[in-house]
Amino acid sequence: MGQNIFQKLVSLVKGSATKAxxxxxxxxxxxxxxxxxxxxxxxxxxxxxxxxxxxxxxxxxxxxxxxxxxxxxxxxxxxxxxxxxxxxxxxxxxxxxxxxxxxxxxxxxxxxxxxxxxxxxxxxxxxxxxxxxxxxxxxxxxxxxxxxxxxxxxxxxxxxxxxxxxxLSAKESLNRIKARQQETEDRLIAGEALRTEFEGESLEDKLRANGIIEDNSGASSVLDRIKAKKNKAQ
Amino acid sequence: MFDINIVRKLLEKYDGEQGLSFDVQEIPGETPTFSVVVDGREELPIYISSTNEEVLCICHLFDEDEVKSESVAEMNQAMLTMNVPMPLSSFGIIGSQYVVFGAMSARSDIDELAHELGTLSGNSIDAIEALSDYLK
Incomplete structure (x- = not known):
């Protein structure tokens, strides 16, 4: 039967005739x-x-x-x-x-x-x-x-x-893929951070509305604080 | 028998456990072939073609002229060594192109093909990374 397919391939490689x-x-x-x-x-x-x-x-x-x-x-x-x-x-x-x-x-x-x-x-x-x-x-x-x-x-x-x-060379391809992966990852992390922040804020809002957390950032509370300080000093 | 058009439809709406996305494009020619972009990695598309017996999935890594000329033998040795432990895929050369490829039975189902494509895509990235010292 002559050469098998592998032998044919090897002789082609040896003859460096493997043009695409x-x-x-x-x-x-x-x-x-x-x-x-x-x-x-x-x-x-x-x-x-x-x-x-x-x-x-x-x-x-x-x-x-x-x-x-x-x-x-x-x-x-x-x-x-x-x-x-x-x-x-x-x-x-x-x-x-x-x-x-x-x-x-x-x-x-x-x-x-x-x-x-x-x-x-x-x-x-x-x-x-x-x-x-x-x-x-x-x-x-x-x-x-x-x-x-x-x-x-x-x-x-x-x-x-x-x-x-x-x-693109293989290295360039790799760098682009990795950069995109990093970007996706960063975006995921940022999204996650943003989500917790939002959720945290809304919870805080609820707590504040409920009076569980006292509102001490408003002008009236500032005034109260100063008054209290002043009373203590007298 | 493996019907490339059915596979294409299945891949495009594939919603498997690995959460991979596949973007399939047909390549005109006498042999039914298409390219698949896995998870947006358009730089390293995977090409699928099939015979009666098997489905071939090929990913082009680099051209031989991208290899540092003094490193060719050592890189080839490294690739042969990596070939055995590499899951599901193997290295090969087509013309002047180094490729990583997987061959599977034409009777494989869509989950197996999706798994193959995902693994091949991951392997191609890992391979280029591992071999990048040999590249210009």
Missing amino acids: GEAIIDANAITIFEQEIKDGQSNLDKAKKDLTLVMAKSMEAARKISSLQADVAKHEAYVEKALNKDDENLAMEIAGKITEFEADLQIHQGAKDQYDTHIKRLKSQIKDTQQGLDKMTRELTMVKTTESVQKASQAISSNYASSGSKA
């Missing part, structure tokens, strides 16, 4: 590969069909063999009975029949052996073909993935170039 978007395997090669897999699959299907056919024939032969064996056994019993009745001629005739059965048996046994050998061969052939096909399918998937990654990355890089994001 350069096809690693041309579309023609993929078509040929796909055809090979299709052929392999149809060979496999044919081999499986052959196998069922041969297995059916082997089963048929086995049935024939056991029926012939039964016939032999039955006729051997007849021979015994004929001999018990001292009918030598009849026994001879039945024995002749038995040889016919046995000749038949031999033929069918031979056929069955051949079928079974054929079955074994077909099974190992199917296993090998299946393994080969699996490997080819895996490779094809990899080739196609590589191809689609290339196509996607080509589409991506042309989009990348036109979007202007390529103008």
Whole structure:
């Protein structure tokens, strides 16, 4: 099968021919590969069909063999009975029949052996073909993935170039993202501080309105304070 | 099979536990591809494309000409070392671009994809930060 996809990639790197978007395997090669897999699959299907056919024939032969064996056994019993009745001629005739059965048996046994050998061969052939096909399918998937990654990355890089994001280096991108993150964080913290302040104030307002907290910032309280001081001094 | 248009709709109105937002844009071309901006990080968009088998999410880190020429080998070594412990994503090179990418089964659900995208976006920032000594 030649080089696998990894070997092809490595030799491309060694030859430093990895220009962006350069096809690693041309579309023609993929078509040929796909055809090979299709052929392999149809060979496999044919081999499986052959196998069922041969297995059916082997089963048929086995049935024939056991029926012939039964016939032999039955006729051997007849021979015994004929001999018990001292009918030598009849026994001879039945024995002749038995040889016919046995000749038949031999033929069918031979056929069955051949079928079974054929079955074994077909099974190992199917296993090998299946393994080969699996490997080819895996490779094809990899080739196609590589191809689609290339196509996607080509589409991506042309989009990348036109979007202007390529103008930024990785470090600049990182700094911008981090600055924005910091800003978001600062804003969150500020928002949080503002929220507690507001909530605190509104609570204080409530407490003041309720008289729980005495209002000592108004002009009247200032006046009261000064008056109190003055009274103390007198 | 992974339907890129359904995924796009799902991502745009995604309201997952991580509270991430996704801004999805389609990229014209023969291969269905779109770019996703995670949480407003428009400088490091993630590109998604898919085959029958897998969904590929790629984030471009930097071009090889941004790497200090004397540091290339050491940085590559560092990236290979970081590759294994890095959650869900791996480093790669496409053309002259260093990328970080994640590949997932085409049978993944939207939560898994959202998780992948969030992780990839975080990994790309962490990676650039970790590798910035090697960059010009």
